[in-house]
Amino acid sequence: MGIEINKPGSMELLMGNEAIARGALEAGVGVATAYPGTPSSEIITNLGKVAKKMGLYVEWSINEKVAVEVAAAAALSGVRSISAMKQNGLNVALDFLANLVLSGINKGMVLMVGDDPGAQSSSNEQDSRDLAKAIDIPILEPATFQECKDMTKWAFELSEVISNVVMLRSVTRVSHARGNVILGELPAEKNRAHFDTSKKYRGIGGVAAGLHQAVHEKSKKVAEIFESSPFNFYSGPEKPGLLIFTCGSGWLYTMEAIRTLGIEGSVGVAKLGTTWPLPHKFIKTNLARSERVLVIEEVDSFLETNLKEFVVDHMPGYHKFYGKTSGHTRPYGELNVDMVMGAIASLLSMEYVALSPEYEKKSREVAAAWVPPRTSQLCPGCPHRATYWAMKDALKKDGRDGVVAGDIGCYAMGVFPTGFSQINTIHAMGSGMGVASGLGKLDIFGFKQPVLAMTGDSTFFHAVVPPLLNAIHSEADVVLVVMDNSGTAMTGFQPHPGTDKGASGEARPKVSVEKLCESLGVPVTKVDPYDMAATKKAFYDVLQDKGKTRVIISRRECALIRANMQLGPIAKMHIESEKCFGDDCGCNRYCTRVFKCPGLMWDKEAHKARIDEAVCTGCGVCVGVCPQSAIVAEAIK
Ligand code: SF4
Ligand code: SF4
Secondary structure, eight states: OOTTOOOTTOEEEEEHHHHHHHHHHHTTOOEEEEOOOTTTTHHHHHHHHHHHHHTOEEEEOSSHHHHHHHHHHHHHTTOOEEEEEEHHHHHHHHHHHHHHHHHOOSSOEEEEEEEOTTOTTSSOOOOHHHHHHHTTOOEEOOOSHHHHHHHHHHHHHHHHHHTSOEEEEEEHHHHHSEEEEEOOOOOOOOOOOOOOTTOOOOOTTTTHHHHHHHHHHHHHHHHHHHTTOTTOEEESOSSOSEEEEEETHHHHHHHHHHHHHTOTTTEEEEEESEEESOOHHHHHHHHTTOSEEEEEOSSSSHHHHHHHHHHHHHSOSOOEEESTTTTSSOSSSOOOHHHHHHHHHHHTTOOOOOOOHHHHHHHHHHHHTTSOOOOSOOOTTOHHHHHHHHHHHHHHHHOSOOEEEOOSSGGGGGGSGGGTTOOOBOOSTTHHHHHHHHHTTGGGGTOOOOEEEEEEHHHIIIIIHHHHHHHHHTTOOEEEEEEEOSSBGGGTOBOOTTSSBOTTSOBOOOOOHHHHHHHTTOOEEEEOTTSHHHHHHHHHHHHHSTTSEEEEEEEOOOHHHHHHTTOOOSEEEEEOTTTOOGGGSSSOSHIIIIIOOTTEEEETTTTEEEEOTTTOOOOOGGGGTOTTOOEEEEEOO
16 A cells, blocks of 8 residues: 555554655645655655556656756646755755745645755755755744644645745654654545746846845745644643753654653743744744743754844843753754753753763674674675776776766765775765866866766766766866766666656656767767776776866666566676685785675685675676685576
8 A cells, every 4th residue: 555545534654755745645746856865765756656546747857956947847837746855955956946936836836855964875964944044935844754744735735825835844864764644635636737828937137136025025924824833832831941942853852851851840842843934923922931942953053043033133131042052962963862861951950961972882882793883885796896996906007196086876985995995075966077177177287197077877967967068168188987877776776867767667768878978079988897807998098098078988787776676696606715815815805805895705714705695696896806816707507
């Protein structure tokens, strides 16, 4: 049973992102778009699954800006739409969004942004609320799974009341955990699209300032609406000794901390589901309960700063605020119940010692004795490991201290030992090629190092084409390496323009990376990274071909795609133990220490390497790694 189950009143166990997708369905969404990014991806994945049945248009767009543009087209034409992304994606979308907010829309449009406190699968942990406030978008923050569904539905209604975009901000723990959700009704009405050409949606022609003023008027109206929101409520004594203001994931941490400390009678909690603009009466009523206010939120001191500003204007000279700026909670990383308990206890002078960082370190050490330590690494048989190995070899042979500009995707593991620490810079989607384009023009300053930019197929389409054009046009001396593994592997194999399927599995035309590059006039070299000798030679040759922009496409499907298709190993691997000298061979376990494929294990008893048949994909890449030729691949007939 999926999120399209039509049983109003029934209770289902849903992941936060599934509940958001269900809320969109209950709101009668017609169009859903996204570029994949943890922790937001499951929303569009789930809507894609039911698209045919529910009459939706769902797409994995080329990037977040295009995703919002496609969703806006629907909202301008009378069809409710949702666009989902992670916090980094909001930066990409912001250019268009800042203008859309001025022109407005005519049907409900929800912008869902999944923030990643602790940067568990991100290159930063920025707080998307700051950007939403900067462009005057109302912010809703669900704290529970039920709220994920209900708030999404309500966000569409609010969006229509103000004819503008509404942001739903979630965090990893809300998006990815599961809880009970009571389902509502699914609408029977079908969406009809029509663009009213008598209307103009634009900011140019000297109207932007007037539109900006109108957006501020709308913000006042939203603040009024928020006064009666059921997502804002107070619990606790009438006059608590300590008042906690909280939102989103902070509310659950706070409630558990209060229960565990047994201080329900002395601490009050004002929970805000609508964090921007602030509902003045609600804030005033609750701030009047206590002069000591602790704010619990993830990631930045967004609510805390806005509350302080409110107090300066409306209730001066009275409150004392605690939170991130006072050092009672931290302005980075995830919060947890223990941290919240520590903050509360210190303000109430209770005898409670929060667990120290040393405790966490010690607990990890104890766990490590039972569970083998595992770092972020490339999978067994990953073609990226082979590409990095060949590139490392070619750069060493080239000897000019090559610089590698990395990008965002599985291949970002090139920063770590599992990708042989090859990457020197890594920032935002597409920035690898942009930085490389700049490095490739430094020859006039005596720069003589070769420059490579690494990207995957999905990132190539998302953000690498413009900097590639830049490099070609500026005649930058750069090698772009496209590691094409046939999907957006890091987030769950979502399709992109280089694949032949859409978001719901429907057939789509495939855009060829090589034809696109060739049409731009750049030389393209294609390699199969599993053919190690040919790949090493190709990398070396392309590096010598100095003075212009050129492309290497290293293509081999992701090892997990092969595994998902239940295709067995390519070859049967074994280690000839008489050839493997193990500890004595002088290689210092080159295969497991340096090459690090998880399919290679160290046999502590035999003091030799061996193949882990449970995970080895038989790609055969490690054959050339052993200086003793002890690793052997037998073809599977
Ligand atoms: S053949 Fe070698 S490199 Fe390939 S998965 Fe097996 S152990 Fe790893
Ligand atoms: S398989 Fe080869 S590289 Fe690995 S330990 Fe044995 S001799 Fe060394």
